[in-house]
Amino acid sequence: KNEVEQSPQNLTAQEGEFITINCSYSVGISALHWLQQHPGGGIVSLFMLSSGKKKHGRLIATINIQEKHSSLHITASHPRDSAVYICAVRKKLTFGTGTRLTIIP
Amino acid sequence: NAGVTQTPKFRILKIGQSMTLQCTQDMNHNYMYWYRQDPGMGLKLIYYSVGAGITDKGEVPNGYNVSRSTTEDFPLRLELAAPSQTSVYFCASSYHRTGGEKLFFGSGTQLSVL
Numbered sequence: 001k002n003e004v005e006q007s008p009q010n011l012t013a014q015e016g017e018f019i020t021i022n023c024s025y026s027v028g029i030s031a032l033h034w035l036q037q038h039p040g041g042g043i044v045s046l047f048m049l050s051s052g053k054k055k056h057g058r059l060i061a062t063i064n065i066q067e068k069h070s071s072l073h074i075t076a077s078h079p080r081d082s083a084v085y086i087c088a089v090r091k092k093l094t095f096g097t098g099t100r101l102t103i104i105p
Numbered sequence: 106n107a108g109v110t111q112t113p114k115f116r117i118l119k120i121g122q123s124m125t126l127q128c129t130q131d132m133n134h135n136y137m138y139w140y141r142q143d144p145g146m147g148l149k150l151i152y153y154s155v156g157a158g159i160t161d162k163g164e165v166p167n168g169y170n171v172s173r174s175t176t177e178d179f180p181l182r183l184e185l186a187a188p189s190q191t192s193v194y195f196c197a198s199s200y201h202r203t204g205g206e207k208l209f210f211g212s213g214t215q216l217s218v219l
Contacts, residue, residue, distance in 0.1 A: 002147075033208060035208070035210075042210070043210035044210070045210075088148075090206065093138065094150075095140075095148040095149075097147040
């Protein structure tokens with residue numbers, strides 16, 4: 001079993017929908033990262049969380065340390081949000097396999 | 106700032122050849138990492154460094170070597186290329202500060218070993 005599990009693996013939604021991507025982990029961590037990988041391959045850091053909730057524009061990330069679970073939400077989704085979203089947990093930085101999000105206009 | 110710069114972007118190697126993937130960052134970050142990304146798989150840590158002169162193995166170090174003689178540079182060496190090393194390689198750096206850590210990634214190197 002992977003230390004970091006993401007769900008769903010693939011998600012297709014209509015423009016404007018509220019999106020939730022989940023990340024569960026099985027190890028004790030000091031922090032969790034959400035990353036975005038664009039179709040061209042580049043990886044961008046979105047959030048680093050150690051507790052609670054963070055918001056940046058239309059993106060919201062939450063973490064529950066006791067339940068070993070984090071979620072990434074996208075409000076008012078747009079086709080430019082189409083990407084692979086990756087959760088990574090800070091031990092030696094272990095990555096999930098990613099969630100491929102496609103937003104249809 | 107250029108951020109994290111990786112070269113080359115693409116490379117094809119024959120089995121048994123050697124090459125060095127270059128990575129440099131101009132943000133004065135102490136932490137640097139090399140990852141490989143295989144299709145459908147998460148990023149796997151090959152080697153990392155917490156500062157100049159200090160390196161350590163990650164999950165999948167076999168077949169690779171690194172050095173960190175300066176804060177800026179963290180090259181990854183493949184000595185005897187094998188088809189199993191066909192992958193996309195990412196270099197990353199990070200800084201740690203109160204409230205957390207920020208990660209920066211290079212644009213990736215697509216390597217094929219034939």
